[in-house]
Amino acid sequence: xxxxxxxxxxxxxxxxxxxxxxxxxxxxxxxxxxxxxxxxxxxxxxxxxxxxxxxxxxxxxxxxxxxxxxxxxxxxxxxxxxxxxxxxxxxxxxxxxxxxxxxxxxxxxxxxxxxxxxxxxxxxxxxxxxxxxxxxxxxxxxxxxxxxxxxxxxxxxxxxxxxxxxxxxxxxxxxxxxxxxxxxxxxxxxxxxxxxxxxxxxxxxxxxxxxxxxxxxxxxxxxxxxxxxxxxxxxxxxxxxxxxxxxxxxxxxxxxxxxxxxxxxxxxxxxxxxxxxxxxxxxxxxxxxxxxxxxxxxxxxxxxxxxxxxxxxxxxxxxxxxxxxxxxxxxxxxxxxxxxxxxxxxxxxx
Amino acid sequence: xxxxxxxxxxxxxxxxxxxxxxxxxxxxxxxxxxxxxxxxxxxxxxxxxxxxxxxxxxxxxxxxxxxxxxxxxxxxxxxxxxxxxxxxxxxxxxxxxxxxxxxxxxxxxxxxxxxxxxxxxxxxxxxxxxxxxxxxxxxxxxxxxxxxxxxxxxxxxxxxxxxxxxxxxxxxxxxxxxxxxxxxxxxxxxxxxxxxxxxxxxxxxxxxxxxxxxxxxxxxxxxxxxxxxxxxxxxxxxxxxxxxxxxxxxxxxxxxxxxxxxxxxxxxxxxxxxxxxxxxxxxxxxxxxxxxxxxxxxxxxxxxxxxxxxxxxxxxxxxxxxxxxxxxxxxxxxxxxxxxxxxxxxxxxxxxxxxxxxxxxxxxxxxxxxxxxxxxxxxxxxxxxxxxxxxxxxxxxxxxxxxxxxxxxxxxxxxxxxxxxxxxxxxxxxxxxxxxxxxxxxxxxxxxxxxxxxxxxxxxxxxxxxxxxxxxxxxxxxxxxxxxxxxxxxxxxxxxxxxxxxxxxxxxxxxxxxxxxxxxxxxxxxxxxxxxxxxxxxxxxxxxxxxxxxxxxxxxxxxxxxxxxxx
Numbered sequence: 025x026x027x028x029x030x031x032x033x034x035x036x037x038x039x040x041x042x043x044x045x046x047x048x049x050x051x052x053x054x055x056x057x058x059x060x061x062x063x064x065x066x067x068x069x070x071x072x073x074x075x076x077x078x079x080x081x082x083x084x085x086x087x088x089x090x091x092x093x094x095x096x097x098x099x100x101x102x103x104x105x106x107x108x109x110x111x112x113x114x115x116x117x118x119x120x121x122x123x124x125x126x127x128x129x130x131x132x133x134x135x136x137x138x139x140x141x142x143x144x145x146x147x148x149x150x151x152x153x154x155x156x157x158x159x160x161x162x163x164x165x166x167x168x169x170x171x172x173x174x175x176x177x178x179x180x181x182x183x184x185x186x187x188x189x190x191x192x193x194x195x196x197x198x199x200x201x202x203x204x205x206x207x208x209x210x211x212x213x214x215x216x217x218x219x220x221x222x223x224x225x226x227x228x229x230x231x232x233x234x235x236x237x238x239x240x241x242x243x244x245x246x247x248x249x250x251x252x253x254x255x256x257x258x259x260x261x262x263x264x265x266x267x268x269x270x271x272x273x274x275x276x277x278x279x280x281x282x283x284x285x286x287x288x289x290x291x292x293x294x295x296x297x298x299x300x301x302x303x304x305x306x307x308x309x310x311x312x313x314x315x316x317x318x319x320x321x322x323x324x325x326x327x328x329x330x331x332x333x334x335x336x337x338x339x340x341x342x343x344x345x346x347x348x349x350x351x352x353x354x355x356x357x358x359x360x361x362x363x364x365x366x367x368x369x370x371x372x373x374x
Numbered sequence: 375x376x377x378x379x380x381x382x383x384x385x386x387x388x389x390x391x392x393x394x395x396x397x398x399x400x401x402x403x404x405x406x407x408x409x410x411x412x413x414x415x416x417x418x419x420x421x422x423x424x425x426x427x428x429x430x431x432x433x434x435x436x437x438x439x440x441x442x443x444x445x446x447x448x449x450x451x452x453x454x455x456x457x458x459x460x461x462x463x464x465x466x467x468x469x470x471x472x473x474x475x476x477x478x479x480x481x482x483x484x485x486x487x488x489x490x491x492x493x494x495x496x497x498x499x500x501x502x503x504x505x506x507x508x509x510x511x512x513x514x515x516x517x518x519x520x521x522x523x524x525x526x527x528x529x530x531x532x533x534x535x536x537x538x539x540x541x542x543x544x545x546x547x548x549x550x551x552x553x554x555x556x557x558x559x560x561x562x563x564x565x566x567x568x569x570x571x572x573x574x575x576x577x578x579x580x581x582x583x584x585x586x587x588x589x590x591x592x593x594x595x596x597x598x599x600x601x602x603x604x605x606x607x608x609x610x611x612x613x614x615x616x617x618x619x620x621x622x623x624x625x626x627x628x629x630x631x632x633x634x635x636x637x638x639x640x641x642x643x644x645x646x647x648x649x650x651x652x653x654x655x656x657x658x659x660x661x662x663x664x665x666x667x668x669x670x671x672x673x674x675x676x677x678x679x680x681x682x683x684x685x686x687x688x689x690x691x692x693x694x695x696x697x698x699x700x701x702x703x704x705x706x707x708x709x710x711x712x713x714x715x716x717x718x719x720x721x722x723x724x725x726x727x728x729x730x731x732x733x734x735x736x737x738x739x740x741x742x743x744x745x746x747x748x749x750x751x752x753x754x755x756x757x758x759x760x761x762x763x764x765x766x767x768x769x770x771x772x773x774x775x776x777x778x779x780x781x782x783x784x785x786x787x788x789x790x791x792x793x794x795x796x797x798x799x800x801x802x803x804x805x806x807x808x809x810x811x812x813x814x815x816x817x818x819x820x821x822x823x824x825x826x827x828x829x830x831x832x833x834x835x836x837x838x839x840x841x842x843x844x845x846x847x848x849x850x851x852x853x854x855x856x857x858x859x860x861x862x863x864x865x866x867x868x869x870x871x872x873x874x875x876x877x878x879x880x881x882x883x884x885x886x887x888x889x890x891x892x893x894x895x896x897x898x899x900x901x902x903x904x905x906x907x908x909x910x911x912x913x914x915x916x917x918x919x920x921x922x923x924x925x926x927x928x929x930x931x932x933x934x935x936x937x938x939x940x941x
Binding site: 261264266268359360361362363364365366367368370371372373 | 444445446469470472473476477479480481483484487488548549551552555702703705706707710815
């Protein structure tokens with residue numbers, strides 16, 4: 025792939041992992057595969073490297089970097105992380121980059137026929153330390169970002185997340201240097217979600233390969249992803265797409281983007297919606313079918329984030345925001361249990 | 375739908391409670407298949423057995439499916455009596471219902487896999503104990519009430535027997551069907567291939583155990599110098615001659631004892647009470663012992679040991695082709711599928727054949743008593759009565775007769791023999807019915823009773839197409855056998871042609887070069903024994919019994935499933 029600093033999702037090729045990170049690569053693939061994803065663009069690792077070069081990061085931070093490599097104290101990592109992030113966030117994006125980003129942002133606004141379209145800004149990592157799901161932290165996802173100024177600010181913050189103490193500890197321990205810092209940033213139109221959540225194309229706890237699990241809450245998916253709420257749970261048979269189980273959880277909080285104030289807010293869910301299923305059966309089944317498609321497309325079980333927009337008709341309002349291979353540890357199943365699963369699934373093969 | 379049969383059909387088996395009713399049985403359901411493999415045209419069941427079987431089997435299936443909770447079927451097979459002929463259909467549930475049932479099924483099938491050996495031991499013990507109670511009753515001294523109570527055990531025994539029977543057969547069968555499909559997927563061979571047959575062979579069945587024990591009698595006879603008497607006389611004369619010496623009489627006593635203890639509790643005709651059991655037909659055992667004395671025993675044992683070797687070698691080879699993470703699961707699946715093959719043979723002795731033999735025994739004891747009281751002329755007449763009628767008479771035997779009823783029933787039976795049902799009665803096509811039966815997932819359907827619908831192969835120009843179950847080509851003289859008695863006609867180099875065969879026919883296989891049956895599937899007796907003996911075999915060759923006569927030369931291909939008449 026040519027080394028550009030900005031790439032639209034639809035321009036991402038299969039060999040673009042080093043340039044755009046796992047999240048963006050998956051988005052590129054999904055869009056190519058005809059999956060309904062919100063549009064957007066990525067600031068590449070190339071762009072990030074260029075930025076670091078321009079602000080003289082490695083030159084100015086060298087003493088700290090050298091210390092770290094020979095250091096074992098967690099406290100030192102924390103302090104250094106703080107220093108690095110502050111340094112980056114105090115800088116400004118290079119002028120040419122601002123122009124490019126602005127140009128892309130306006131493209132996105134035109135696409136969605138809105139001035140100052142609301143976007144989600146997320147970091148998209150390349151190296152294993154970034155790909156590990158448990159690495160997800162507070163510094164790498166920002167919702168409801170509106171306007172260029174806010175966008176530039178959040179991009180800097182995402183870049184800063186390359187330097188969380190956890191990420192740095194991992195690199196030092198593994199002997200990976202800091203030269204090739206693979207952090208890209210995904211800028212994606214935010215879905216005005218009436219409900220959102222996650223999906224697993226195998227059962228994340230039992231490992232049952234014949235089931236798809238969908239979890240959801242009202243509003244934006246962050247409430248589910250962050251573990252803030254106990255979502256509604258739906259279990260779907262992967263062959264027949266019939267619901268095998270569904271469970272309501274009392275949903276107390278939702279995160280929504282307020283189009284008036286152009287801010288994301290966290291608020292209490294009105295009483296009448298707390299014990300209401302956030303998804304209709306047909307929506308659950310549609311999501312399950314989407315999940316199965318994703319699994320087939322990527323060639324392995326997927327953990328995906330979805331959102332349903334309240335302004336568009338079903339099923340065009342169902343979006344996939346992210347998809348990645350499942351990293352959840354599956355409970356060990358004995359041969360006896362596996363065999364019982366297989367025999368049961370076989371009954372439906374007629 | 376051809377409605378000719380409606381003109382001829384007058385329900386005479388109402389008392390079973392399961393008489394085929396052309397109105398009710400087609401009102402909310404679409405089809406019924408004539409189970410000719412169980413009740414061949416011209417051989418309908420007599421009232422006594424019909425009642426016990428219909429009630430026992432319908433209930434047993436239902437209870438077994440309650441325990442298994444197969445997703446697509448609530449009760450498996452449904453049976454009706456068309457004047458003693460068996461009609462069958464399979465209940466099929468919707469996708470929604472199947473989905474709801476699948477977690478329960480999963481739980482139950484796991485339980486069965488985990489506990490199969492134990493459960494089967496318990497069942498054998500439970501049933502044998504129950505059978506012994508009836509066998510060991512002092513029938514001479516028992517009061518009429520005690521006799522009635524004993525007689526009334528036959529129905530609950532039958533119900534319980536069928537419940538156990540189908541629980542294992544369709545439970546293990548489900549695993550067998552999965553294994554069959556896995557072999558196709560992983561290794562590319564199907565269940566008709568030599569490889570699959572090898573995996574399912576070499577197991578020591580109850581029937582083979584009995585044959586070894588029977589052979590011991592041959593050895594003992596030789597040791598005691600009785601060989602000449604046995605070999606040089608026709609079977610019925612042998613017993614007479616042996617009784618003349620103390621040695622001989624002792625040997626006969628031991629043989630009778632051995633038959634009473636186990637091997638004799640087999641009927642000579644499947645699915646009926648009205649033919650003698652092996653404890654009565656001692657001449658049948660003598661016939662077999664004569665063969666052992668003349669030709670020696672050991673062919674089967676040698677073959678079996680070789681089969682075990684072949685199987686174990688193949689198992690190792692195949693396991694190496696399975697991904698490491700899947701091996702344990704695959705091995706477990708394979709072992710359970712093999713247990714299914716073994717169960718297919720063994721259940722005959724412990725379950726349905728035994729209860730048939732026991733039923734005859736008990737009915738005849740009751741019949742003898744009724745004859746003594748003058749209620750009927752012949753103990754075997756009791757087979758023309760229904761159990762509630764037997765109770766009715768037993769309540770007050772000196773005052774009541776069953777003779778007129780029996781006469782009437784005999785006439786009805788004659789009529790029934792001449793009027794079998796059409797092969798299929800349905801509002802839908804036979805194809806559609808076949809698809810529904812397959813979807814229900816009853817392994818007993820696919821593997822045993824009806825067999826898969828053979829795929830037409832016009833290019834072969836064969837006279838009959840069936841299911842290939844044991845590979846190889848054979849040409850020879852056809853010998854048609856409906857009952858064990860007909861096996862007398864078998865000559866060396868013959869191809870056996872039968873509606874189906876039974877474990878007590880095993881001894882004839884060393885003489886055969888091939889076997890063909892009208893009905894059946896991969897795990898029916900004819901298939902299993904043919905594979906054990908390495909003899910080509912085609913089952914489910916529909917129409918073969920009508921066209922082929924003993925003496926005609928035929929050719930069979932056990933890989934293609936084809937049969938040709940050569941003359």
